[in-house]
Amino acid sequence: MATSDAEALLVQQVRAGDASAWRQLIERYEGRLLAFVDSRLHDRAASEDVVQETFIGFLTSLPHYDEKRDMEAYLFSIAAHKLIDHLRKQGRRPIDQFGSDDHGRPLDEVPGDGRPASSIARSGERREAEERLLTDAIGQLVREWLSRGDFDRLRCLELLIVKGWANKDVAGYLGLTEQAVASYKFQTIGRLKEMARRAGLSLEELGEG
Amino acid sequence: MSARIDDEILRAYLADALPAEELARVEKALRDSSELRARLEDVRQNRSDPGLHTLGAIWRRARLTCPTRQQLGSFLLDALDPELASYIQFHLDVIECPYCQANLADLKSRTAQASPATKDRRNRILRSSQHLLGDEGRS
Numbered sequence: 001m002a003t004s005d006a007e008a009l010l011v012q013q014v015r016a017g018d019a020s021a022w023r024q025l026i027e028r029y030e031g032r033l034l035a036f037v038d039s040r041l042h043d044r045a046a047s048e049d050v051v052q053e054t055f056i057g058f059l060t061s062l063p064h065y066d067e068k069r070d071m072e073a074y075l076f077s078i079a080a081h082k083l084i085d086h087l088r089k090q091g092r093r094p095i096d097q098f099g100s101d102d103h104g105r106p107l108d109e110v111p112g113d114g115r116p117a118s119s120i121a122r123s124g125e126r127r128e129a130e131e132r133l134l135t136d137a138i139g140q141l142v143r144e145w146l147s148r149g150d151f152d153r154l155r156c157l158e159l160l161i162v163k164g165w166a167n168k169d170v171a172g173y174l175g176l177t178e179q180a181v182a183s184y185k186f187q188t189i190g191r192l193k194e195m196a197r198r199a200g201l202s203l204e205e206l207g208e209g
Numbered sequence: 210m211s212a213r214i215d216d217e218i219l220r221a222y223l224a225d226a227l228p229a230e231e232l233a234r235v236e237k238a239l240r241d242s243s244e245l246r247a248r249l250e251d252v253r254q255n256r257s258d259p260g261l262h263t264l265g266a267i268w269r270r271a272r273l274t275c276p277t278r279q280q281l282g283s284f285l286l287d288a289l290d291p292e293l294a295s296y297i298q299f300h301l302d303v304i305e306c307p308y309c310q311a312n313l314a315d316l317k318s319r320t321a322q323a324s325p326a327t328k329d330r331r332n333r334i335l336r337s338s339q340h341l342l343g344d345e346g347r348s
Contacts, residue, residue, distance in 0.1 A: 017342045019335075026334050031318055031327075036311035040229060052334050059341040073272065076308055080226075131263075135271050138264060142273045151296045158274055158304055161265045164217045173303075192264075 008067045015062060026055060029072065033079050040083055050086050054079040130201060137195040141188060152176070156184045214238055214245065217265040219252045226269055228305040274300060275309050282316055 013021030033054055038047035057078045058065075065074065145154045152174065159170045160181070167185070171178045196202060214235055221227050222235045239245055268274070276284065276297050283289045284297050300306055301313060 014342070019339060019342060022339070022342055023331070023335055026331055030331055030334065031315035032308075032311045035314035035318075036307060039307060039310060039314075040232075048330055048333075052337055055334050056338045056341065059338055072308075076311075131267060134264060134267050138268060139271060139273055149292055151292055154274065154296065155299055155303075158268070158300075162217075162268050162304060164213075164215055164265060 007071050011062075011065065011067055011071070014059075022059075029075050030055075032072070033075060036076060037079055037083055041086070046086065050079065050082045053082045053085075057082060133196055133199050133201055134192070137192050140195070141191060153184050156181055157188055160185055216248070216252050219249050220266045221269060223249070223253055226307060228307070231305075272306075272308065274304075275306060276300065278312055278316070281309065281312050285313070285316055 010021050010025055014025060030051060033051045034047055037050045037054075038044060041047045041050070054075065058075060061078070142154065145151075145157075155174055156170055156176065159165045159173065160167070165173070167178050167181045170176070171181045174181075218227070218231070218235060222232065227235060239249060280289065280293070280297065284294055287294070289297070297309075301309055
């Protein structure tokens, strides 16, 4: 979901200090952010405050915002960060997860720490390459399944991969045999590995399902 | 269905992408288990083993199966192909995608005109943030 030209223009206008563009952006996204935060907090007043903080965080982090990045995902990411800050202040989080970033930057833009820079760079580059490959590859498979209306397979893989359900639970829920579930999984991993091999990367750690 | 708390669930926890019930389950387990807290730290530092679970994180992050907002609008109007509509229902109810649930709730509320309370709320955001506008334009 890339940011549309219209949204990129809106951001440029906001960057230039255009108050009506800022109002438009708030009107476009405030409702979904409020629904997202309130689904966690179940406290309307607190949720409204978190959303307000989210928009303030967005403006504060605007110099770091890449217009090619999906705006909705970016705002949800800031909202998640503000939400966690709020929960932590309430003592609802058991440990400090993210450290503090008072500038409202999304989680994936907060620098990490603890390991030597060269090690991070090496593993980071490989990890990024693998992640790009996997995103493209699994995205391609999902588009194939959607285009041919193969929703059984899609549901099966989404339950296995996203929800982390066991084969037998997926089989029971979808009314498939365990062999069918294992077969979907095996075929998918096989295709991902093949795509990786063609791109010159190895994904042996994916296992055989 | 109460799944084992694996690295994928911990990643989703760190991204605050878990449904409320699951979130509470993970928080309780973290309070009770130092081993799980250590594993969470590994996940946070990207030290955990890559594998099938990494795919889950990528799938969530790239929102590979999230319908577009237009599709969610058509879903609300019951104007989608039944198979796609049924899949979207699954994505909302079983996968419990928090972003799509939020979008759907927003679309539902937009079917009514913006209430005075909504306008007040948005004006409050504008007032609290407007002083930050133009900082970048000036720099």
